[in-house]
Amino acid sequence: MTRSLVYACTCALVLATSVPVVAHHSAAGIDRTKTLVVAGTVKEFRWTNPHSWIDLDVTNDKGETQTWSVEMTSPAFLLRAGWKRSTLQTGDKVSVTLRPFRNGDPGGLFVSVTLPDGRVLGERPAAPPQP
DSSP, X not given: OOHHHHHHHHHHHHHHHHHHHHHHTOOTTBOTTOOEEEEEEXXXXXXXXXXXXXXXXXXXXXXXXXXXXXXXXXXXXXXXXXXXXXXXXXXXXXXXXXXXXXXXXXXXXXXXXXXXXXXXXXXXXXXXXXX
């Protein structure tokens, strides 16, 4: 093989494998025009890269329990906003503000959480108080 053919094949391979990474970050499935607040019990909090997740058991209007899956940002951003791996525990009663999934599935994109002690945490550090 010639050196330019190897170079061309390498470039093609890099471009072909980079497309799924870009597609991963699409928010097309999120309705950013709506905001919901759901109250429930933490079923699981996953402190993982590239996104953390909250699974929240929520009682619907019929008295049935639904598990809502709430996608968050990475632990690196959460740490800067005051989070720890142990911020949410299984069994905690919380309220989560989110942008819902467009398809109506229970869940969405995280905005903030009100913890059992009343503190509110988001994904980014809070703005400093205005004078």
